[in-house]
Amino acid sequence: MSDKKTTKNLILDAAEKLxxxxxxxxxxxxxxxxxxSVDPALxxxxxxxxxxxxxxxxxxxxxxxxxxxxxxxDDCIRRAKPNPAPLNEIIDAFTHALLNxxxxxxxxxxxxxxxxxxxNNHAELGGEIMTQYFDPLAKKFLSxxxxxxxxxxxxxxxWCYHFLSGALTLTFSGTDRISNLSNGLCPASDLDAVHxxxxxxxxxxxxxxxxxxxx
Amino acid sequence: MSDKKTTKNLILDAAEKLxxxxxxxxxxxxxxxxxxSVDPALxxxxxxxxxxxxxxxxxxxxxxxxxxxxxxxDDCIRRAKPNPAPLNEIIDAFTHALLNxxxxxxxxxxxxxxxxxxxNNHAELGGEIMTQYFDPLAKKFLSxxxxxxxxxxxxxxxWCYHFLSGALTLTFSGTDRISNLSNGLCPASDLDAVHxxxxxxxxxxxxxxxxxxxx
DNA sequence: AAATAAATTCAACACATGTTTAATTTATTT
DNA sequence: AAATAAATTAAACATGTGTTGAATTTATTT
Numbered sequence: 001m002s003d004k005k006t007t008k009n010l011i012l013d014a015a016e017k018l019x020x021x022x023x024x025x026x027x028x029x030x031x032x033x034x035x036x037s038v039d040p041a042l043x044x045x046x047x048x049x050x051x052x053x054x055x056x057x058x059x060x061x062x063x064x065x066x067x068x069x070x071x072x073x074d075d076c077i078r079r080a081k082p083n084p085a086p087l088n089e090i091i092d093a094f095t096h097a098l099l100n101x102x103x104x105x106x107x108x109x110x111x112x113x114x115x116x117x118x119x120n121n122h123a124e125l126g127g128e129i130m131t132q133y134f135d136p137l138a139k140k141f142l143s144x145x146x147x148x149x150x151x152x153x154x155x156x157x158x159w160c161y162h163f164l165s166g167a168l169t170l171t172f173s174g175t176d177r178i179s180n181l182s183n184g185l186c187p188a189s190d191l192d193a194v195h196x197x198x199x200x201x202x203x204x205x206x207x208x209x210x211x212x213x214x215x
Numbered sequence: 216m217s218d219k220k221t222t223k224n225l226i227l228d229a230a231e232k233l234x235x236x237x238x239x240x241x242x243x244x245x246x247x248x249x250x251x252s253v254d255p256a257l258x259x260x261x262x263x264x265x266x267x268x269x270x271x272x273x274x275x276x277x278x279x280x281x282x283x284x285x286x287x288x289d290d291c292i293r294r295a296k297p298n299p300a301p302l303n304e305i306i307d308a309f310t311h312a313l314l315n316x317x318x319x320x321x322x323x324x325x326x327x328x329x330x331x332x333x334x335n336n337h338a339e340l341g342g343e344i345m346t347q348y349f350d351p352l353a354k355k356f357l358s359x360x361x362x363x364x365x366x367x368x369x370x371x372x373x374w375c376y377h378f379l380s381g382a383l384t385l386t387f388s389g390t391d392r393i394s395n396l397s398n399g400l401c402p403a404s405d406l407d408a409v410h411x412x413x414x415x416x417x418x419x420x421x422x423x424x425x426x427x428x429x430x
Numbered sequence: 431a432a433a434t435a436a437a438t439t440c441a442a443c444a445c446a447t448g449t450t451t452a453a454t455t456t457a458t459t460t
Numbered sequence: 461a462a463a464t465a466a467a468t469t470a471a472a473c474a475t476g477t478g479t480t481g482a483a484t485t486t487a488t489t490t
Binding site for chain 1: 236332335339341342345354369371373375379381385388392395396400401408413415417421
Binding site: 243265 | 446447448449450451
């Protein structure tokens with residue numbers, strides 16, 4: 001975070017970096033405060049329990065992201081009026097802010113998304129946190145998609161959203177598996193390359209369920 | 216695992232269950248051995264380090280899965296000869312064994328896939344383990360896909376595979392977010408519903424890159 | 431400048447961590 | 461049945477865990 005280097009922010013920055021690499025349980029408060037060059041007791045003083053640090057890490061960037069994404073969604077809906085917004089633009093609005101920040105937002109943002117990738121697939125932590133911070137926005141996007149594909153089965157659309165979510169978050173994970181797999185042809189760090197492909201891929205996936213209930 | 220209830224298997228079963236719920240770092244050896252009703256020292260005696268327990272958990276089911284999946288792939292290639300195998304059948308061969316076991320294989324298999332979902336998105340653990348156990352198979356599938364889409368850009372195909380991997384593993388995660396999101400309309404436990412939709416979704420995604428370099 | 435509040439330090443708490451050791455029991459082989 | 465190997469137990473190791481309390485420093489207010 002480029003905010004003032006207060007003790008609180010030093011702790012959050014350090015926690016973010018370490019949580020991204022080793023997960024919530026893989027990081028101790030002493031590791032965090034050491035990384036932040038700060039006394040261990042200050043973590044409790046400023047945040048309370050360890051879980052509260054994690055929540056604070058999640059929250060401070062979620063707000064920024066969600067504001068941007070809703071803005072983009074509203075824009076593309078307005079542009080298309082009175083027609084429904086085109087599907088690929090909705091998908092782009094959903095993903096653009098994320099991939100862009102992950103790509104060009106600096107190390108802090110990269111770590112943040114790596115954490116999201118982890119908890120999205122985590123049985124225990126995934127449920128509450130994602131629901132809390134990102135589900136309201138997901139509902140907005142789903143209703144925009146439904147508006148542009150009114151003939152589709154809502155159940156299908158929910159599952160398509162689910163697939164989108166999985167494909168997107170794996171991209172954030174910071175693993176280099178696709179690079180290994182492709183012998184360096186596809187560096188995972190090249191998030192522009194991802195975005196170019198993710199939007200058409202997901203759009204085509206959704207559209208496979210367009211005509212399902214109309215013929 | 217339904218094998219003999221040896222001490223080794225008791226430990227692996229307990230570890231599998233707990234790792235699925237709380238991740239590698241979120242589980243202690245004492246929790247595992249308590250769950251297994253076994254002395255803590257036996258974990259070291261039979262496996263060595265904690266990480267070795269984790270590897271053993273991963274390995275014992277990976278072999279079964281990979282054998283099944285390669286079998287299915289070879290079958291659908293053979294059926295299609297001399298033409299290349301149809302894309303949707305390749306995708307099905309890639310996913311069927313996984314979703315089927317996750318669905319009907321019992322609690323152990325469910326836990327196993329939840330672990331895979333976690334480490335797939337985990338920066339530190341994801342790299343080596345997935346590469347070790349699943350990348351060889353991934354390469355086989357990718358070359359089958361390339362054979363049926365010879366005009367496509369390999370780079371595109373790698374990324375499509377990446378999206379497939381993310382969508383698939385999120386499905387295993389055991390989070391109930393899609394159920395919340397859909398107000399119960401889409402229970403995450405209904406893996407038949409997933410599979411019905413995953414294959415056409417992914418197939419359509421791949422096919423979006425079919426004609427890209429031929430016109 | 432004095433009084434009050436906020437922030438920081440250092441030490442300690444009680445308990446959990448992974449792993450090892452040596453003694454003992456059980457199983458296998460000769 | 462004796463000898464050898466394998467498996468299990470209980471105790472302890474040193475170190476790390478999250479968190480707290482009291483003393484001290486720094487900042488803010490009166």
